[in-house]
Amino acid sequence: MDAAQPPTTPGEQVLAWMQGRGWQPFAFQEDVWQAVAEGRSGMLHATTGSGKTYAVWLGMLDALLRRHRHGRQAEPLRVVWLTPMRALASDTTKALTAPLRDLAPNWTIGLRTGDTASAERARQDRRMPTVLVTTPESLTLMLTRENAREELASVEYVVVDEWHELIGSKRGVQAQLALARLRGFHPGLVAWGLSATLGNLEDAMHVLCGPDPQPGPRLVRGRIDKTLVIDTLIPPDPGKYSWAGHLGARMQMPVVEEIERSGTTLVFTNVRSQAEIWYQLLLEARPGWAGHIALHHGSLDKATREWVEQGLKEGTLRAVVATSSLDLGVDFLPVERVLQVGSAKGVARMMQRAGRSGHAPGRPSRVTLVPTNTMEIVEAAAARWAARTGRVEKRIPPSKPFDVLVQHMVTVALGGGFRADDLYAEVTTAWSYRHLTRAEFDWTLVFCERGGESLAAYPEYHRIVRDEDGVYRVKDKGVAKRHRLGVGTIVSDAAIQVKFLTGANIGTMEEGFIARLKPGDHFFFAGRLLEFVRVRDMAAYVRKATRNKGTVPTWQGSKMALSTELSDAVLEMMQNAARGEFTEPELEAARPMLLTQQRLSEIPTPGTLLVEGYRSREGEHLYIYPFAGRNVHLGLASLLAWRLARERPNTFSISINDYGFELVSAEPFDVEPVTSQRVFSGDDLLHDVLASLNSGELAQRRFREIARVAGLISQGYPGQPKTNRQLQASSALFYEVFRKYDAANLLLTQAENEVLSQELELSRLGETLRRMREKQLVFVPLRHPSPMSLPLMVERFREKLSTETLAARLERILKDAEADNA
Known part of the structure; x- marks a missing residue:
């Protein structure tokens, strides 16, 4: 034409x-x-x-x-x-x-x-x-x-x-x-x-x-008739009691058999350590799969990840065990099946992972959920119901993060410069800054120009300079170099290269994990059993190990919280069970546990708040089940313990999971403030939450990330990275200086707000308290731990007991319960 x-x-x-x-x-x-x-x-x-x-x-x-x-x-x-x-x-x-x-x-x-x-x-x-x-x-x-x-x-x-x-x-x-x-x-x-x-x-x-x-x-x-199949690999004999991870290894052979019956399969886990475990479980069951199955997560070497991705695209791999590193829309046409080990914790995440299979118009997507405890069997039915009814999580953008604004201001000063009025008008067109006041903008400007009230004497924090034309620019080449190296908002713990003694690179791991290893220690990483040799020049050197036991590396932030949408869907399934309706195959599989819960206590429902009391040699136990996710439960448990101790001095131990929390006290305490729901008051919530937690420590940890994004601290130059300890020391110093000499610093305020909104989810905590007050409270004194209370005990025992001692203790608890109910 x-x-x-x-x-x-x-x-x-x-x-x-x-x-x-x-x-x-x-x-x-x-x-x-x-x-x-x-x-x-x-x-x-x-x-x-x-x-x-x-x-x-x-x-x-x-x-x-x-x-x-x-x-x-x-x-x-x-x-x-x-x-x-x-x-x-x-x-x-x-x-x-x-x-x-x-x-x-x-x-x-x-x-x-x-x-x-x-x-x-x-x-x-x-x-x-x-x-x-x-x-x-x-x-x-x-x-x-x-x-x-x-x-x-x-x-x-x-x-x-x-x-x-x-x-x-x-x-x-x-x-x-x-x-x-x-x-x-x-x-x-x-x-x-x-x-x-x-x-x-x-x-x-x-x-x-x-x-x-x-x-x-x-x-x-897009109205496309695309079939989404969500089913569950139901464990053989889930039993009456189950706790986090209890059924995990028992699912080894069912997962292997599913892979054998399918084409290329993605096996998703939520965390990297779990991915390492499942890769080993698959190889243990089928040694001949070596070279035909692979591992993929963000800590692996780039070349390894690219090899795995290419194998998925070409269909040459039978299975890949992965984390969120393969969640997004990379096109792997050969993938037929997706297995999700453990709860996906959210409806959107489950649907996203399901979409990795059948990645073409007209082809069905299938995700098979692999529960690792009995409550996750119920969750599987709930997730399918939520997906069918369109109950997908909302995503809310952060409001006025000043660290990102500081970084952007220096970016624009480098990129040709700016006039203050023009940049303020431009920045406030971004949704997250639509309510940014001119006073807040001017504070940020002064902070970039001379480090605010407390850093004015230090030239390295005078990052932008106003010239005679009123244009702000970056004049210092060192400032420009550091800024360009630090651009970005992804903040992670300092990583350390993991290498063979020959120098071949394997990937990266958190410095904190490596710091706990002694020469001769063994651990699994990148699907291999490795022996730690030494650390030199920010690299951990290892050799292949021959022993068959190792420590699985644990990464920070490994536990995700159950979403509100999925929590509510679980309660809907529990209500069906309370009515005797076990129409879903998952509910039928969980029937022994649910009926035991009903016999010993009550089954929680959307309209009831279950509270259980129990007395043991350890003291008085209180179990509360708001079904609000582990982050909210941490804040709730701390808040209620503080409020109960305020009325009558006492010391509580706390245990949490996604369904509820446990308070344990060696001394008896009055449960009336709980049963009357007086302790669930929303009055003075902010004050009480801050008083109940070490909020200063939480804010200081959060400030470290903010200081990195805002350019106050850098992670060093290529080949000369700073250690975790150096970064912590630098951020802690800034935090204390600002608290003493610049209390109005907006980065401090941001750290406190992020702790409340993101770590403690204060708004969700307040909403959960409101919902708890509106529900009918059902208090059940227990003679023996219920199927819902035992997992909370296990969470607390794991902090104190070895695996062998924990197993023996649980066996005694379950034997006593069975004998009494015989």
């Missing part, structure tokens, strides 16, 4: 391209094409593997072709495609290349992440590609360049893939600020978000699209 012909109608060119490949567009894809042609930003929500990528990409490509000479001449950077994962970035680049090559052969596509080779970066610096696939961190780094406006002003479209993965985190805020900057460069910018698992779509769309975009944004829901 030559330039003399009239412009084509929206979608005409890309429709012809699809038809040439024997494809027909879905209605939702054509809806997106039309919206993009109208210049609308928006949000596309559709099931995994249904064609979201081509819906948005072909719409944008079509619009570009109608405006820019049909791809006959090279174009500057027009499209930025943001992804949350490097592996996903590579896969996306391949997907976008095919139509670009056919429809606009002179246009180019590039990939820019932390893994991009320096030679490729240099080529891009000389001439940007027409389409750039990148991550939030790499886009922010591009904004630090002096000529950022010239390089990025041509961008007309931005796509944020897997928006649900970003929106609730500081990475999402980083993306918001980058989008605000790009809109400043190009006011007509069109932005689209893609997601398969979000419960608050309208809110998510407005967070992405900014304030009052004209024309108005469009929410498109």
